[in-house]
Amino acid sequence: MKLHEYQSKQIFAKYGIPIPKGRVAATATEARQIAEELGGRVVVKSQVLVGGRGKAGGIRLAKSAKEAEEIATQILGMEIKGLPVRKVLVDLAANIEQEIYLGITNDRAARRPVFMASSAGGVEIEEVARINPEKIIKVHIDPLLGLRDYQARDIAIGIDLPKEYWKQFIDICRGLWHAYMECDATLAEINPLVILKEKSLMALDGKMLLDDNALFRHPDLAEMRDVDEEATAETEARKYGLSFIKLDGDIGCMVNGAGLAMTTMDIVKLFGGEPANFLDIGGGASADKVAAAMRIILSDKNVKAILFNVFGGITRCDEVAKGILTALAEVKPSIPMVVRLVGTNAEEGRKLLAEAHMITAETLADAARMSVAAAKDRRPK
Amino acid sequence: MSILVDKKTRLLVQGITGNEGLFHTQQMLEYGTKVVAGTRPGKGGEWVLDGKVPVFDSCKAAVDATGANASIIFVAAAFAPDAIFESADAGIPFIVCITEGIPVQDMMRVREYLDQKQVRLLGPNCPGLLTPGEAKVGIIPGDIAIPGNVGVVSRSGTLTYEVLYALKLVGMGATTCVGIGGDPINGTNFIDCLSLFEDDPHTEKVVMIGEIGGTDEEKAAQFIASRMTKPVVSFIAGQTAPPGKRMGHAGAIIEGGAGTAADKVKALEAAGVKVAKHPEEIPSLLK
Numbered sequence: 086m087k088l089h090e091y092q093s094k095q096i097f098a099k100y101g102i103p104i105p106k107g108r109v110a111a112t113a114t115e116a117r118q119i120a121e122e123l124g125g126r127v128v129v130k131s132q133v134l135v136g137g138r139g140k141a142g143g144i145r146l147a148k149s150a151k152e153a154e155e156i157a158t159q160i161l162g163m164e165i166k167g168l169p170v171r172k173v174l175v176d177l178a179a180n181i182e183q184e185i186y187l188g189i190t191n192d193r194a195a196r197r198p199v200f201m202a203s204s205a206g207g208v209e210i211e212e213v214a215r216i217n218p219e220k221i222i223k224v225h226i227d228p229l230l231g232l233r234d235y236q237a238r239d240i241a242i243g244i245d246l247p248k249e250y251w252k253q254f255i256d257i258c259r260g261l262w263h264a265y266m267e268c269d270a271t272l273a274e275i276n277p278l279v280i281l282k283e284k285s286l287m288a289l290d291g292k293m294l295l296d297d298n299a300l301f302r303h304p305d306l307a308e309m310r311d312v313d314e315e316a317t318a319e320t321e322a323r324k325y326g327l328s329f330i331k332l333d334g335d336i337g338c339m340v341n342g343a344g345l346a347m348t349t350m351d352i353v354k355l356f357g358g359e360p361a362n363f364l365d366i367g368g369g370a371s372a373d374k375v376a377a378a379m380r381i382i383l384s385d386k387n388v389k390a391i392l393f394n395v396f397g398g399i400t401r402c403d404e405v406a407k408g409i410l411t412a413l414a415e416v417k418p419s420i421p422m423v424v425r426l427v428g429t430n431a432e433e434g435r436k437l438l439a440e441a442h443m444i445t446a447e448t449l450a451d452a453a454r455m456s457v458a459a460a461k462d463r464r465p466k
Numbered sequence: 467m468s469i470l471v472d473k474k475t476r477l478l479v480q481g482i483t484g485n486e487g488l489f490h491t492q493q494m495l496e497y498g499t500k501v502v503a504g505t506r507p508g509k510g511g512e513w514v515l516d517g518k519v520p521v522f523d524s525c526k527a528a529v530d531a532t533g534a535n536a537s538i539i540f541v542a543a544a545f546a547p548d549a550i551f552e553s554a555d556a557g558i559p560f561i562v563c564i565t566e567g568i569p570v571q572d573m574m575r576v577r578e579y580l581d582q583k584q585v586r587l588l589g590p591n592c593p594g595l596l597t598p599g600e601a602k603v604g605i606i607p608g609d610i611a612i613p614g615n616v617g618v619v620s621r622s623g624t625l626t627y628e629v630l631y632a633l634k635l636v637g638m639g640a641t642t643c644v645g646i647g648g649d650p651i652n653g654t655n656f657i658d659c660l661s662l663f664e665d666d667p668h669t670e671k672v673v674m675i676g677e678i679g680g681t682d683e684e685k686a687a688q689f690i691a692s693r694m695t696k697p698v699v700s701f702i703a704g705q706t707a708p709p710g711k712r713m714g715h716a717g718a719i720i721e722g723g724a725g726t727a728a729d730k731v732k733a734l735e736a737a738g739v740k741v742a743k744h745p746e747e748i749p750s751l752l753k
Contacts (some may be wrong), residue, residue: 138583183549191570191650193680193717194680194685196574196577197578216702268571269571271570283596296569298543298568299571302544328712328713330713332706332710341624342622342624343702343715344621344626344648346713346714347706351703351705351706352744353706354705354706363707363711363714369713396631425708448746449745449746
C-alpha cells in the first residue's frame, strides 16, 4: 500500500524528523487559507500516488497566498499519469543549500533492510543508481539488532556530510528506522533531505510503501488507504481476499494460485488471446469468494469468455464448483465459460458442474485454446 | 531416494486442530507420512483423527514425547512467525511453513534467527514437498505424482501440481518435488534444492519452475552453469505480467525494471537450460 507524501511526512514527524510547516487542502480556497496562515512563500504540491509530479508541473512555488490559490486551482484540475489530482499539500518554502537522498528498503537478495543514501538528492534514486552508482552508500541492517548509531555515522561520512550535521543526521536515521520498522514499511524514503541555509536538516519530501500483509496489526495505517486512487474492481476484490489486477484483453481468468494464474494468462496469450485480468482466488477459496470473483470478472464489459483453471490442493475442487454454481445462479452470465478442474475432490467438482452447460477441458493448453476460440466467436466481425 | 523427506521423517503438525491443519493431516496420513504429533496450545492431551495423532500444548512437549524431526505449520499469518521460532527452539531441524501472508519484516527476523541456529526452513507461502511413494509433507495432492527420477523445485504452488500432473500423464515421476514458496524472503531457495538434487544419486534430471520478481532464477542459472552436471528444464511464469503490480505472491513483482520473465529466460538459456513455453511442454523437453 502506497502512502501520499503528506501522510508519509506526518508519520516522519511523529518519529522526530523535521518537516516543513504545512497542511493538505482539497480546494483552492483552503490552499489560500493555509498559505495565509503560513505567511511567506509556499510550495503547492499535488498529492497523487505516482512519481514524476515535479516534471508534470504538479509541484510549484507561490510567492503569495493569492498565487497559491491560482496555482492550486490549476493543479487540482490536472491529471498526472492518468490520475486526477484531488488534494494538494501546501508547505512553507525552504531555503535549500544542499539536497540529500536517504531511504530504507528491503533488500530481497540480502534478506535484510538496507539504508541507502546519496549526496545527489532530489532526483530519483534509480536515476542516480544508473548514472553514478558510486554515489550511493548502502548499509545493511541486522533485523535482530536494528540500526546502530555507528552505522548512521558511516552513512553520514559516506555522503561527505559536514561534521556539524552528524548528530542531527543520526537522529533522523534513527527516526526513519523506527518509522520503517513500526509501520511495517517496505520503503521509507526522504528525497530530498535538505541542508537548509539556516544550518539544519529537514525532510522536504517523503514516501512510504507499507506491507499489505502487515496491515492487520496497523488498523490506523490501513485507514490511510486512498481508495480513490485504485480501480474499484481491485478494491472490491480485496474485500473478499482475492488478488485481482485488470488487464486490457477480453478473456477473463479465474485461477487458484498466483503462479498458475500468471501461467494461465501467459498461455492464453501464447494461443493468440489476450487475458482480461489476473485473478487468484487463493487457497481454501469458499463458495462466497468464488462468486465474488465471478462478479468482478463480469463487471469488465470487455470480457467475452471466462477461463476457470483450478488445480485443487488446499482449495478443494467441489468447493470451487459450488462457488461457480452459486455465482451462475446469481449473475446469470451470457458469455461462454471454459472450466478445467484437476486435483483434490476434482471428480465431485466436475459432477457438480456437469449440468451447468460449461465447456470442460482436460489440459491447460486445451482450455486456453477453447477460451480463445470462444472469445473470438463473440468479437464483432 | 529423495531429498529432505522420506519414510524416516517423523512429522509434527503445528496448528493441527484447525480446518486446514486437520484436513491435510488426514491427507498426509493416508499418503503414508509418519505424522507423530500435533500442537495446539490449550488442547494438549487430546487426540485427533480417531485417536491417530496426539495433540500437545507446545512443540517442546511434542518433540520430547515423540521424537519428531520435522514440522509443518498451518497457523494463521499473525501467529506463524512465533510458531516457526517455537519449532526451531524445540530442536526441530527442518520446518515447513504453509502459511501465506506473513509480514516481510517478520520473515527477515525469522530467517536471520534460523540461519544462526542452522535450522532449515521451507516456505512460507509454499505447498510443502512430496517424495512420491514415501512421504508427503504439505498440501501437494498425493495422487498427481508418481515415483521417478526427476527432481522438481518450484516457487509456485498450483503451478507445480500442473507440472507434476503433466509428467505423470506421460509416465514420468519425481524423486522429490519441493515448493519453495512465493514470498520475497523465504527459507530454502532454488540453489539449495538444485545442489541437493545434484548430489542425490536417484535424481537424473531437474525441473525448475520460477516466476517474475527478484533475482533468484538468475542466481540459479549461474549455479547451473558452474556446478550442475544434470540437465535442467525450466518454466518461468509471468511473461504477460505488467510491471509494478504484485501478482498475488508478495514476491512476484517487477520492480524498477528488474525481475522480468524475459531476463530470467535469457539467463537460464545462457546457462544451457531448456525453457518451456508452457508447463505441458516440460515432459517433452525432459526426454
